Amino acid sequence: MPRPSFSHNPLLRVSRPVSACSRCRAAKVKCDGKLPACTACEKAGRSNECSAANDQFARGKERSYVAALELRIEKLEKRLQFAKSRKASVALHDTDASAFNVQQMDRRDSLALIRAAIHRKAAQKRETSDVNSLVSDFGFLSVNATTRDFEPISTNMTFARLVLAATTNDALPESDQARLPPRQTAHVLVQHYMDNVYSLFPCFSETSLLTALDDIYQEDTRTIKDSDYWMVYMVLAIGSIAQSKRSQDTHYLTGLEYASRAMNHADGALTPGYVTQIQSLLLLTQYAMLDPAHFDSWHLIGFTARAIVDLGFHQDPPSSSVPDKASLDMRRKIFYCVYALDRAISMVHARTFSFTDDTVNVAFPQASSNGRKSSASGPITGPQPADPALLLFQLRRAQSHWYQELYQSGSVPLQDPISYIWKMCLDMREWQDTLPTNLAPEIRQLFDQELRYSYVYCIAPSARAPSITDYNRILIFEHSMAYLDTVHEIAHGAQNSGFYTYHDVLRVYFMANQFLAVLRDAEDMLLSGMPVPIPISRPGAAPAPPLPRRLQPQGMNGEDNLDRSLRCLDKQIKEMPWGGVDLTQMLTVTTPDNTSQELGLEDEGRNTPHV
Numbered sequence: 001m002p003r004p005s006f007s008h009n010p011l012l013r014v015s016r017p018v019s020a021c022s023r024c025r026a027a028k029v030k031c032d033g034k035l036p037a038c039t040a041c042e043k044a045g046r047s048n049e050c051s052a053a054n055d056q057f058a059r060g061k062e063r064s065y066v067a068a069l070e071l072r073i074e075k076l077e078k079r080l081q082f083a084k085s086r087k088a089s090v091a092l093h094d095t096d097a098s099a100f101n102v103q104q105m106d107r108r109d110s111l112a113l114i115r116a117a118i119h120r121k122a123a124q125k126r127e128t129s130d131v132n133s134l135v136s137d138f139g140f141l142s143v144n145a146t147t148r149d150f151e152p153i154s155t156n157m158t159f160a161r162l163v164l165a166a167t168t169n170d171a172l173p174e175s176d177q178a179r180l181p182p183r184q185t186a187h188v189l190v191q192h193y194m195d196n197v198y199s200l201f202p203c204f205s206e207t208s209l210l211t212a213l214d215d216i217y218q219e220d221t222r223t224i225k226d227s228d229y230w231m232v233y234m235v236l237a238i239g240s241i242a243q244s245k246r247s248q249d250t251h252y253l254t255g256l257e258y259a260s261r262a263m264n265h266a267d268g269a270l271t272p273g274y275v276t277q278i279q280s281l282l283l284l285t286q287y288a289m290l291d292p293a294h295f296d297s298w299h300l301i302g303f304t305a306r307a308i309v310d311l312g313f314h315q316d317p318p319s320s321s322v323p324d325k326a327s328l329d330m331r332r333k334i335f336y337c338v339y340a341l342d343r344a345i346s347m348v349h350a351r352t353f354s355f356t357d358d359t360v361n362v363a364f365p366q367a368s369s370n371g372r373k374s375s376a377s378g379p380i381t382g383p384q385p386a387d388p389a390l391l392l393f394q395l396r397r398a399q400s401h402w403y404q405e406l407y408q409s410g411s412v413p414l415q416d417p418i419s420y421i422w423k424m425c426l427d428m429r430e431w432q433d434t435l436p437t438n439l440a441p442e443i444r445q446l447f448d449q450e451l452r453y454s455y456v457y458c459i460a461p462s463a464r465a466p467s468i469t470d471y472n473r474i475l476i477f478e479h480s481m482a483y484l485d486t487v488h489e490i491a492h493g494a495q496n497s498g499f500y501t502y503h504d505v506l507r508v509y510f511m512a513n514q515f516l517a518v519l520r521d522a523e524d525m526l527l528s529g530m531p532v533p534i535p536i537s538r539p540g541a542a543p544a545p546p547l548p549r550r551l552q553p554q555g556m557n558g559e560d561n562l563d564r565s566l567r568c569l570d571k572q573i574k575e576m577p578w579g580g581v582d583l584t585q586m587l588t589v590t591t592p593d594n595t596s597q598e599l600g601l602e603d604e605g606r607n608t609p610h611v
Contacts, residue, residue: 021050127359128309160270163281164263167288167299175260181236183217189239196499197238199388199443202368203282203337205330209235226268227276233262234283241290242499252291259287259294275334278307282337289345289501297503301338301345305354308338315361332365336393343396343403347457348503348510352408357400364393388443391435395447398427399454406462417465418535421472423542424458442497445486452483453507455545456514470525470532471544473518477526477561478548480515481568484508488571512572519565527562 020031024040031038037047180186190213198206212228241255262269269280281304288295308314313335322328342354367387402424405414414420432451435444456479459472487508490500519526535544559567 023049127355158267158270159272159277160266163270163300163303164266167296167303168294169292169296170294172260172263172294173256175257179261180216181254186213186217186236189236191239192243193235193239195440196242196442196497197286199440200392200499201282201286201337201340202333202389204231204279204334225276226265227274227280229265230262230269230280231283233258233265234280234287237262238283238287238290241287244290255287256291256294259291272307273311275311278304278311278313278334278338281307282334282341285341285345289503292502298345298349298351301342302354304338305342308335309355309359313338313362314355314359316363329365332362333389335362336365336389336396339400340392340396343400345503347399347403348506350407353400353404356404357397364390388439388447391431391447395428395431395450395454398424398431399457402458406458406464409464411463413466414464416541417467418469419538419541421458421465422537422544425455425545426542428454428458429545445490446498446500449483449486452479452486452548453511455479456483456511460514468521469535470522471535473522473526474532474547475545476514476518480511480518481564482548483511484515484568484572508572512569515565515568527560527565529561 020033021038021041023044023046024031024038027040029040031040037050041047041050181189190209194206208228209231212224212232215222215224215228216232237255237258239255240251240258242251244251244255246252270277281300284295285297285300285304288297288300313331316332317328339360346353367390402421405420428451432447435447439447456476459468459475461468487504490498525532534546537543
């Protein structure tokens with residue numbers, strides 16, 4: 001227990017000195033030392049004369065009791081003053097300590113920021129690791145798109161050789177060295193690429209392409225980079241093979257030759273850590289979509305997505321590090337070209353995306369408003385007034401949202417799947433309503449096909465929305481039939497317009513599969529044409545999608561659903577040559593693992609969207 005302070009509890013009596021008072025000492029009697037006078041002096045009536053000598057006062061100069069008390073009070077006052085001064089000093093010390101504590105708190109805040117940065121970096125590393133696992137497992141060989149470990153100087157295994165070894169189905173035929181087509185022919189192929197592919201995937205500057213094309217045709221000793229050779233040859237290859245209507249026709253063989261020449265520059269074009277690597281991989285992915293016999297587009301887009309993440313293109317850079325708006329806009333275009341292809345390829349193969357939308361923080365690029373520059377040596381025309389690429393990016397973002405929710409988020413059914421699906425259909429329908437009226441006809445037709453495919457894909461039964469209503473069956477019936485009829489028209493057109501690839505063959509299979517599935521489930525209801533009331537949505541929810549307008553040939557307005565169904569299926573049986581792939585061969589489609597598989601439409605499961 002702490003001892004009480006003496007200053008707060010002073011002694012009220014003063015002890016008598018040890019020595020006897022002067023009268024008792026003189027009388028030689030015992031003195032009891034009582035104050036203010038001893039007992040002997042009181043009995044003798046001499047209390048006033050009782051005084052004692054002590055260590056402080058000499059004999060004969062003793063002070064009285066009152067004087068002793070005054071002295072005691074003086075000492076106590078001094079002690080009290082000292083205590084107050086000490087308390088003030090302690091308070092000042094506490095102020096300094098509080099300032100020190102504030103500094104410590106600031107320091108702790110800075111440490112918290114550092115820890116948060118470390119956690120963010122760790123999350124980025126985890127994301128990179130996840131993307132790594134999606135690309136492929138190459139055993140002990142580590143693939144890092146920002147390292148120089150794959151330089152030919154340090155090892156015989158270059159990154160290009162690794163990519164080609166992992167993604168090649170059949171080797172390309174050997175080609176003669178550097179035999180360019182006539183310049184006019186090259187410009188025709190470049191123009192076809194610009195109109196049908198570049199308008200959707202502007203992954204490089206058109207000026208750089210035209211400059212590289214002019215440099216290659218110049219007969220001088222100027223140095224041309226491997227990435228420029230790769231870009232020119234791959235554009236020629238894509239522009240040629242995209243016009244092919246049958247396997248092994250002239251356009252296909254010519255495109256094959258250009259692609260083979262591009263492979264001579266693969267080591268330099270696919271060097272890791274540069275933007276040209278992403279652009280070169282994008283071109284190779286586009287070519288693989290047209291030539292699945294030689295390249296696997298799904299693994300290629302996986303490599304491309306890995307390079308995008310490693311170079312940080314999936315995040316917009318800080319404004320302080322952006323050199324100019326044009327560079328930032330091109331960076332965003334490159335990212336969304338990879339994003340759009342990754343979403344389309346993953347959906348058509350019913351596989352997971354290379355990266356989720358949660359990891360993406362990139363604004364859409366600006367809509368291109370200026371016309372394309374013409375080459376001084378060739379008839380390169382201007383662009384379309386609208387920007388199809390930006391429209392495609394927006395549609396892919398919408399598709400990505402519902403695909404991740406319905407097909408990549410587990411198997412627990414949604415609480416209200418019908419309302420969710422109708423909301424997604426409403427979002428895509430609103431996107432369609434905002435399409436500009438000056439879109440090129442082939443681009444609008446391509447977007448219409450994308451929407452029909454998206455409607456059927458979103459409405460079809462899935463793990464999170466397993467049930468389906470009769471109204472949804474009618475929607476699938478009408479959209480899939482319209483899609484298949486339009487595909488037949490495109491395949492029998494005079495020339496190939498738009499960017500249609502091997503993946504559209506897989507989409508035809510998917511749409512035909514869904515068409516037959518709803519016929520099996522509700523044959524009588526669909527073929528009889530019996531009207532089904534439009535479901536009433538709950539308050540605040542999106543309305544049910546409207547039924548599509550029927551695409552009927554002239555003179556066939558009285559055709560019933562049975563005749564329409566038979567006519568649609570009959571078209572799919574007939575020969576439909578397209579892009580080097582016969583659409584009637586979809587019953588024996590080469591799967592991404594390079595194995596032939598019988599696809600028996602009548603036996604395919606409803607919850608398996610694609611092969």
